[in-house]
Amino acid sequence: MKNAFESLKNHFLISMPQLNDPNFQQTVTYICEHTAEGAMGIIINRPSKIDFTELANHLGIQINTPHLANEPIYSGGPVESERGFILHTSDKTWVNTLPVTEEVALSAALETLENIAHGEGPESFLISLGCAGWTAGQLEEEISNNVWLVCEADLDVLFNTPSDLQFSAATKVLGIDMNYLSSDVGHC
Secondary structure, three states: OOOOOOOOOOEEEEEOOOOOOOOOOOOEEEEEEEEOOEEEEEEOOOEEEEEHHHHHHHHOOOOOOHHHOOOEEEEOOOEEEEEEEEEEEOOOOOOOOEEOOOOEEEEOOHHHHHHHHOOOOOOOEEEEEEEEEEEOOHHHHHHHOOOEEEEEOOHHHHHHOOHHHHHHHHHHHHOOOHHHOOOOOOOO
C-alpha cells in the first residue's frame, strides 16, 4: 500500500555529510513548494560574491537605503541561476507573490527589488539567484536514501541567523549535532 503524499513546504532540508554534490554540500534549503509533481526551494546559507549594490546596478535600480548596499545575494541553487528570487516575510506582498505560509512568501518580480532598494520592502528578506528543484518523487527518494535531514522551518534561522551559522542552527532545531553523525549508513 502506497503512503499518502506529505508536503514538505515550509521545511528545511539539511544536507547529510555523505552528500557530495558541490551544489548542496553543507547547505540548508528552505522548501517553498512541494506537490506530487515535484518541489522547489531556496538554499539559504550560501552567500554569493554578489552584493545588493552590484545587483541593483546591473538592473538599473537606485538604492535609497544605504544599509542595504552590502546585503549579500545568495546562490539559491543550480536551477535558473540567472533568475532572482526573494524569500521574505509576508508583511508586504505584490501581485505575483507566492504565499508559502502566513508568515513567509516568495517573489520574483523586479518591483519587489525596487521596493526593497527604496526602503519599502518587507521586514525580512533573502535575495537569491537560482533555486533548487526536484521532479516528481525525486526529493522523497533522496530523503529515503538519507541524503537530507528534514525539519520544520524556523523563522529565526531563516531570517535572523547569519549564513555561516544557519547550518548548525538548523540542525539544533532537530536537536542534532552534525559532528556526531557518520556518513556511513548501516543496519543492526
